[in-house]
Amino acid sequence: xxxxxxxxxxxxxxxxxxxxxxxxxxxxxxxxxxxxxxxxxxxxxxxxxxxxxxxxxxxxxxxxxxxxxxxxxxxxxxxxxxxxxxxxxxxxxxxxxxxxxxxxxxxxxxxxxxxxxxxxxxxxxxxxxxxxxxxxxxxxxxxxxxxxxxxxxxxxxxxxxxxxxxxxxxxxxxxxxxxxxxxxxxxxxxxxxxxxxxxxxxxxxxxxxxxxxxxxxxxxxxxxxxxxxxxxxxxxxxxxxxxxxxxxxxxxxxxxxxx
Amino acid sequence: xxxxxxxxxxxxxxxxxxxxxxxxxxxxxxxxxxxxxxxxxxxxxxxxxxxxxxxxxxxxxxxxxxxxxxxxxxxxxxxxxxxxxxxxxxxxxxxxxxxxxxxxxxxxxxxxxxxxxxxxxxxxxxxxxxxxxxxxxxxxxxxxxxxxxxxxxxxxxxxxxxxxxxxxxxxxxxxxxxxxxxxxxxxxxxxxxxxxxxxxxxxxxxxxxxxxxxxxxxxxxxxxxxxxxxxxxxxxxxxxxxxxxx
Numbered sequence: 430x431x432x433x434x435x436x437x438x439x440x441x442x443x444x445x446x447x448x449x450x451x452x453x454x455x456x457x458x459x460x461x462x463x464x465x466x467x468x469x470x471x472x473x474x475x476x477x478x479x480x481x482x483x484x485x486x487x488x489x490x491x492x493x494x495x496x497x498x499x500x501x502x503x504x505x506x507x508x509x510x511x512x513x514x515x516x517x518x519x520x521x522x523x524x525x526x527x528x529x530x531x532x533x534x535x536x537x538x539x540x541x542x543x544x545x546x547x548x549x550x551x552x553x554x555x556x557x558x559x560x561x562x563x564x565x566x567x568x569x570x571x572x573x574x575x576x577x578x579x580x581x582x583x584x585x586x587x588x589x590x591x592x593x594x595x596x597x598x599x600x601x602x603x604x605x606x607x608x609x610x611x612x613x614x615x616x617x618x619x620x621x622x623x624x625x626x627x628x629x630x631x632x633x634x635x636x637x638x639x640x641x642x643x644x645x646x647x648x649x650x651x652x653x654x655x656x657x658x659x660x661x662x663x664x665x666x667x668x669x670x671x672x673x674x675x676x677x678x679x680x681x682x683x684x685x686x687x688x
Numbered sequence: 689x690x691x692x693x694x695x696x697x698x699x700x701x702x703x704x705x706x707x708x709x710x711x712x713x714x715x716x717x718x719x720x721x722x723x724x725x726x727x728x729x730x731x732x733x734x735x736x737x738x739x740x741x742x743x744x745x746x747x748x749x750x751x752x753x754x755x756x757x758x759x760x761x762x763x764x765x766x767x768x769x770x771x772x773x774x775x776x777x778x779x780x781x782x783x784x785x786x787x788x789x790x791x792x793x794x795x796x797x798x799x800x801x802x803x804x805x806x807x808x809x810x811x812x813x814x815x816x817x818x819x820x821x822x823x824x825x826x827x828x829x830x831x832x833x834x835x836x837x838x839x840x841x842x843x844x845x846x847x848x849x850x851x852x853x854x855x856x857x858x859x860x861x862x863x864x865x866x867x868x869x870x871x872x873x874x875x876x877x878x879x880x881x882x883x884x885x886x887x888x889x890x891x892x893x894x895x896x897x898x899x900x901x902x903x904x905x906x907x908x909x910x911x912x913x914x915x916x917x918x919x920x921x922x923x924x925x926x927x928x929x930x931x932x933x934x
Contacts, residue, residue, distance in 0.1 A: 575768040578739050583785040583833070584757025593784070597772050679772045 502561025556617030568602025728895025
């Protein structure tokens, strides 16, 4: 990638912002309909303490959900790899959870789980765990058959085969699943916060967005949205860097390339 | 080493992979299983390894002692190394599975690597090695447990001609030194003629033994340029022409 190609998205974004600001100023669009970038930055600056605190709350839910999703996905994938019966039992339910919109289940979970933070984490975990589960399961199933034969020939125990062959071979798949789960955990956290906010619990960024909507503070709403978008990109990039670091140390190729 | 008594294998789709294979694998022999694709050579190799079981017939091991873990070395067409482990760890693997620690096994691992010309490459990862070097690591891994029987499934088929010649030379030298019993699957007449002490020619659908040739080339490292080698390849070619279905 040339340096020109690298700077292209930034230049394109800046151009868009300038056009946006110019159009809003020239056409005198009211700020409660569409604020310009300058109004959004001003709104962020005048309320940054509250917005950043809310972001922190959303991030806490996201991080907890990501850890829960990684553990749950890994454990279920291992169970599915260990026994065909477990696979048959688990797989359809994992798909059911995946295809049911979390907005629809969230009110139930918030009623059932009395602690708000835990309730949000449960919702976000439900959204995030599926890619970890399906990727790790695919990785565990994709052990090269020759290597499995080699382990058999040398009298390897199930435990040795799992720890010395199947888990390391599944690692690139697991990490690719984790990268997707990271952004999904954020999406799940925000969705759950929206549902919880309507019940009066509003510590996360979704609470700020709803609040701004009620008060017609559209610039502040945009500021919160922008914050969310940047956070999502950063989570994705951070997990991508983590993935590359682990794989480089591990000597395996990029995602999925096990041979 | 062992006898095969009427070994047959039929796949679930009713293809007869092997039909009535009867032969003997004598200790210290270098046997080439030669034949076109689909003649059941690889299936036969897997049966010898115990990775597949015959539907009919049986294997009889000398002294009635079937091989245990580490008694059989297997080399696949691809090097199939653990991509995350370096050369030393890959060669150590069979000993590790047998419960040995790297400290106690290191001398054997280093020796075996050196035997295959890999001294100094202990810490290289598979991605840092050429195809020929990866295959050397794979052969070292198969030999490190000092197997009684070494099974090789077209190990050099994916290599370029020069690398293939070097590896054939080195494998032949190793065999002359250690006289490990080797069964070597190939579809190359020249490879079979150069390496083997006996060539088993197989014909396809159903996989049968079509001919057996005992090779009597001079037991030296110059046999590739020996006139007897050219004569043997001609003989094998003629045998193949006579037994293969048109």
